Amino acid sequence: MKNYEESAARMALFVEKTNKSQAEIARHASLNSATLSRIASGKQVLGKTVISALSAAFDVNSEWLLTGKGEMGTAELRPLDLVASARIIDPDAREAEDRRLKEPELPYATYKESRTDYNVSNQVSRDKPNMWLVPIKAQAGFAKRFDDPVFRGQMQRVAFPMVMGECFGFEVEGKSMQPKYDPYSWVVCTLIDDYTWLRKGKNYVFQTYEGIYIKQFDQIEDNIIRMVSINPEYNPVEGLPLSETRKLYAIEGKYVKE
Template sequence: MKSTIHDRISEIVEHFGNGKNTVIASKLGVSEGNIRGYVKNVMPKHDFLEKIVRCFDIDSTWLLTGIGTMLKEDSNSIQTTKESTPSELPATSDDASADTPGTAHAPEAVAVSISQKEKQTMKPIPLVTETAAAGFGNCDFAIAEQDVKDYYVIPKFRYSRVDFMIEISGLSMHPHFNPGDIIACTILTDRKFLQWNKCHVIATREQGILVKRLMPSKQKNCLTAISDNKDYPPFDIPLDEITGIALVVGSVSLE
């Protein structure tokens, strides 16, 4: 049976900590409860995976996929194949020029030169289900492995903090986003970091996940949600209806 990432973390605990979560927690600077959760069913965050790779010189491909061996080999002897690495996709950055309403968001082929060492330490980003993403506003938000569709290593995002990616459905943000496009999201912990007229992912109590531009509302204690598709009129969302907001920091556009 194929091992899970929880099994592989458990194997690391056994190998480097003599089976003791406290030993690994001390070396990584995290709580024993974190390690216990990751061994059971809590999906580890990217910074934790990076710590494991760097602290114990773990092969990142093995950690993420189970392919290969736990310990890194000499980088000169590694033959990287498409099957042995997390998916790699070209990406477009969600910059100011791309954020102009009504402007087509064309795919951009980005050639990025990266070393083998950089590739091994780049942050893998989980593509999650909409159901999983809906919980990102909770203080104890954690992505369970069964909610991860895939992991992607996207070179252009290597200097960005991307918490998760989701797939666009519907036409309300056309032509900026189309159904099937994938957007990269950074969770905002404070509403003062909202960027007006930028695309955000909004988790709501009644309407689920929304992808809209946000603007101040004329109504008290509300935000105005705006679609790029003019067939979808703007509407107000009460602040107490919102459970979480994430900024869209980039996207992968598909033909």
């Protein structure tokens, strides 16, 4: 119960400093207002998914939200052009932005995986940029520096209304997940709180300290995540120690070129 009470106390401080209602905060962060209400009333602990959404929309320290350590931050809304990565304000990053603008636009997603019980709502992020796009060339940096606001400011973010709240688009590298996911296609993912959500035979994105892996989950054995490739030519797959797995993402859908 202590963790619930501490989460409620930090949520109360955060809400007060934003000078906004819980409903307004939920709308800006693309969260369910009922979720924030449960946290504020001590009925739900602050999970990583909520923390990630809040820290993306507001200037708030994710470590403070999680543990209470460090400074809270200003709790002010992040500028839309920074959050959406429409432009890079830092003039030293202008060259990187010019390269990004020359890249082709991604087609809209026309195929969806089955919905998951930890992401049950949809159609709520109609115009707000809520999907971070992570191309192959940026995945190593993403794995190490996504929590850095400057790095996030250099990423492209687009609106994806079929998923509630924050989501991620990862570009597929290699042929190990064919025929379901072709090289250079994109998968749309949502962050899940921990490995207890993993289901045998389902496909996930695993983030380590070194990079991104798109694989099918098999089992957890001796604190090792066992995975397989859909393409049998790429099996067996070396397991991932739980201690080296930073984040887990459920694949909600993929982009299909029309």
